[in-house]
Amino acid sequence: MTTQALLDGSGSERFSIPALVQLVRQGSVRVPVYQRDFVWDAGDVRDLFDSIYRGFPVGTLLFWRHSAPAGAASLGPIAMNVEADEHAYWVVDGQQRIISLVGSLASEFEDIDERFEVYFDLASQRFVNLRKGVRPPRAVPVREALETKSLLAWLRQHADDLEVADYDLADRLGGAIRDYRIPAYVVTGDDQELLRKVFDRVNTAGRPMSRAQVFHALFAGETKMGSPASVVAALRTMKFGELGEDRVVQSLLGIRGGNIQRDLHDEFGADENVASWYDQTEQALAKAISFLRAEGVDHLLLVPHTLPIPVLATFFHLHPDPQPWTLRLLARWLWRGWVHDFGQGGGQTPILRRAINSINPQKLAGQVPDEYSAARSLLGCSTDGPAPDLPLNNFNPNHARSRLVMLALASLHPRTSDGILVDLAEEVEAHGSGAITPIVRGYRSRAAARAFWPSGSARMALTSDPRVLASHAIDEAAITALRAGQVERFVVRREELIKNILSGFLDSRIEPGGLVRPPLADLIATGITEEV
Incomplete structure (x- = not known):
């Protein structure tokens, strides 16, 4: 013994x-x-x-x-x-x-x-x-x-x-x-x-290491100041939430190009500056986050699915200043993926691998598709069709479909009882999913009973400013029912309003049947204008 x-x-x-x-x-x-x-x-x-x-x-x-x-x-x-x-x-x-x-x-x-x-x-x-x-x-x-x-x-x-x-x-x-x-x-x-x-086991005791942990252990030693954790820490200053280290690793591999499922052990050559690659990954992810915010997604906890983030980081690393039309095509791909669950075919990793491969197919190849070709390839892998009817019951702020509803409500630019715009990034950062608060009791699982109404504010029923009420998808009929204590009538009426808002919101972003063409500047330069 x-x-x-x-x-x-x-x-x-x-x-x-x-x-x-x-x-x-x-x-x-x-x-x-x-x-x-x-x-x-x-x-x-x-x-x-x-x-x-x-x-x-x-x-x-x-x-x-x-x-x-x-x-x-x-x-x-x-x-x-x-x-x-x-x-x-x-x-x-x-x-x-x-x-x-x-x-x-x-x-x-x-x-x-x-x-x-x-x-x-x-x-x-x-x-x-x-x-x-x-x-x-x-x-x-x-x-x-x-x-x-x-x-x-x-x-x-x-x-x-x-x-x-x-x-x-x-x-x-x-x-x-x-x-x-x-x-x-x-x-x-x-x-x-x-x-x-202890030295050998300190990072592996108790459970298997995740892919990001393995990457960190292999390449983030004392001579390499960069690591997935350091990228996460740097991005924390953007107050967008805590991005998972696995997504950082996928972004890094996407930026370098090729199959993001490849073995990690031989990823870097002896003469490569690993810290520099992490720095480039941080910059690309920062651009991706800025793009998401421009699309009205103010925080990671409002993102229906994080799968597109490594794809966006790869795209912005290769094309840091794309033309407005290319950004529109990229946004269309993003929203179609969120609305149609990225096709749900074959699991997340194959979908992510195909998306990265369409814009950066070979590791450190040097030549990659131009920005329009990359966006067109991504759209080619997306579902082009009308948005499905999203249920407004069984609401859960941690579920993708519910987050699409939250983003539609966020697009109304919610205001406080004093008429001040709600800082959604700050609210979600501080309160997490609790930022979308119940405004009536007993209907917590229905989207129409929730709003970006800061906790501690005066009761919604006491609000009289039509502009404030409209910023929360509440019209005169709905607020009248709420003030009369007719909660079920209020919820039903607000559901009707949210459905109409949600339909227009999603259609404007996925653009069913939308035209796919190069930017006008490229068409004019080549003399091709017939398809515009």
């Missing part, structure tokens, strides 16, 4: 950067012999500080809490003589990040390695290194920002070179570095082999 080493006392912690630097200074952070050398270049170090400044995640550190002897200790190019520590933090994962922070921020390690001479250029708000040995005139050494006292001293010393706004930027830099918290998992125990097993 074998005994298993226990992880008594193990758990998650969060370290401030000043605290982490101090732990290294006093010899409480050590690097095991099986860790690799310091391999980051200056760009990797700058990217780390940029992530901290922007509040992006930088990954979780993994420590082994164990005794450490006195004597010489080194972390990459940093060498120290330290005292013994009975409860030292041995670095299992995170060496590159820790060395970069300590080497760049601790004053005693100045000039030890040029990769650690990092500056924050106040003019461009970017992290830079020396240029031919010369510091930019308005660039703060990050080393001075670790402590408020040293930062203020630097600002006073260089006051003649600074502008008024520079002081706020420098203060923000110092606050970002001092306030940032790095997550860590600390393992206790006496068996080094156990640590190796």
Whole structure:
């Protein structure tokens, strides 16, 4: 019978950067012999500080809490003589990040390695290194920002070179570095082999890894600052909701082209900058989100289905500034897919694969279909037909059909009782599906009993402004019934109004039998105008 080493006392912690630097200074952070050398270049170090400044995640550190002897200790190019520590933090994962922070921020390690001479250029708000040995005139050494006292001293010393706004930027830099918290998992125990097993299993214990998790584990190591999680975090600033990491991975593979179901292990060549690909994916997804908002979809929780998002990201990566007519065709494909469930044929993944293949068929091929051809190919895979009658009972804000109803109601530009436009993105971000509130009791499962009526507002029946009522699909007959307490009559009347609104809303977007032609500018340029 074998005994298993226990992880008594193990758990998650969060370290401030000043605290982490101090732990290294006093010899409480050590690097095991099986860790690799310091391999980051200056760009990797700058990217780390940029992530901290922007509040992006930088990954979780993994420590082994164990005794450490006195004597010489080194972390990459940093060498120290330290005292013994009975409860030292041995670095299992995170060496590159820790060395970069300590080497760049601790004053005693100045000039030890040029990769650690990092500056924050106040003019461009970017992290830079020396240029031919010369510091930019308005660039703060990050080393001075670790402590408020040293930062203020630097600002006073260089006051003649600074502008008024520079002081706020420098203060923000110092606050970002001092306030940032790095997550860590600390393992206790006496068996080094156990640590190796934890290192191998930390991302896989308990359940199989998803496709996005595998991608993250394979390619988002310490030398690659980009990851699906970092893209999700960056997009969070758009207040559009939390996009799943699987959709990020699909977008990345779509942008690179070819079959999005291909094996991940050999995706990137040794000379490829993986972080750059994640950055391009983030930019493409941001364009896709802007396009969705232009279509009246203000939040991810209003999206009937997220399947089109990787397709849109791929399209906007290849065609970042399409012509208005192409955008109209692309919108037509989007809405037809949502209304007709993307054909429901063969499952989601084959549909997504065919859509990506129609606009970016080969991996890193260089040549792709032009914007019109790509949009036409997508439309060719969609269902061209009138919108079906959508039921207004069994309403559930998490279901695709109900979200189409919600989008139709959102198209009316709902207003508060004071006549102010409701910020739907803000409401949904704050309240989730609860943003579409019940306006009468006992009819929760019927769409006509729900509205984008902010919680805490005055009762709908007390509203007299016709413009406000119309923005919620309520006419005089409906509000009269509601004020008289005739709730069933109110709901039935409002259902009639919503049905008419929904029919016109969907038809205007799916454009049944709509003309498919190149943009007029292209037709005029080629002399082809007969089909217009």
